[in-house]
Amino acid sequence: MAEALPAEFYARDVLAVAPDLLGTRLMRCLNGVTISGIICEVEAYRGEEDLACHARAGRTPRTAVMYGPPGRAYVYFTYGMHWMLNVVCMPENEPSAILIRAIRPLSGLDLIAARRSGVAAGHWTDGPAKLCRALGIDGALNGCNLTVPNGGLWIEAGEIISPDRVHTSPRIGIDYVPEPWKSRPWRYTFDISH
Numbered sequence: 001m002a003e004a005l006p007a008e009f010y011a012r013d014v015l016a017v018a019p020d021l022l023g024t025r026l027m028r029c030l031n032g033v034t035i036s037g038i039i040c041e042v043e044a045y046r047g048e049e050d051l052a053c054h055a056r057a058g059r060t061p062r063t064a065v066m067y068g069p070p071g072r073a074y075v076y077f078t079y080g081m082h083w084m085l086n087v088v089c090m091p092e093n094e095p096s097a098i099l100i101r102a103i104r105p106l107s108g109l110d111l112i113a114a115r116r117s118g119v120a121a122g123h124w125t126d127g128p129a130k131l132c133r134a135l136g137i138d139g140a141l142n143g144c145n146l147t148v149p150n151g152g153l154w155i156e157a158g159e160i161i162s163p164d165r166v167h168t169s170p171r172i173g174i175d176y177v178p179e180p181w182k183s184r185p186w187r188y189t190f191d192i193s194h
Contacts, residue, residue, distance in 0.1 A: 035108030082129035
């Protein structure tokens, strides 16, 4: 087993960490089974000044994890039905996070298939709520230390993705946010098929 990425990896500017997360492996131990997948799509949310970031209203009980140590999971419930997994970045009290939008499953495929019954394999984890359902990620993991595997959820190093393979675009689902925040190219993806 490779080691979990250290806190220092996450203690950098969220806009540096986000593209560096591409190609890493999201790991989950669920019911004694290790599930893993290559992170292939993320979005960065940068502090209180970013009007698309949950921290825009300051520290609240919901966002307290974002103000804590880097390398923690910020898991929140949205639309009354979906869990979303974020990774806290930057030093403490600089609330920033990266939404994990998609992974390509590598291991634990039988368990993922059972958890995503009736869904085509190519769509098991191709969205933030889908990957949380597939990996059994919910509010119980909010605040989980991702820098150690004993919490059941962690991220390991993987393939280093060269900058020419990284694509940026505006973040998804934030049409309500005013400019310039709505158009910031803080969504990062790479073509995993190459």
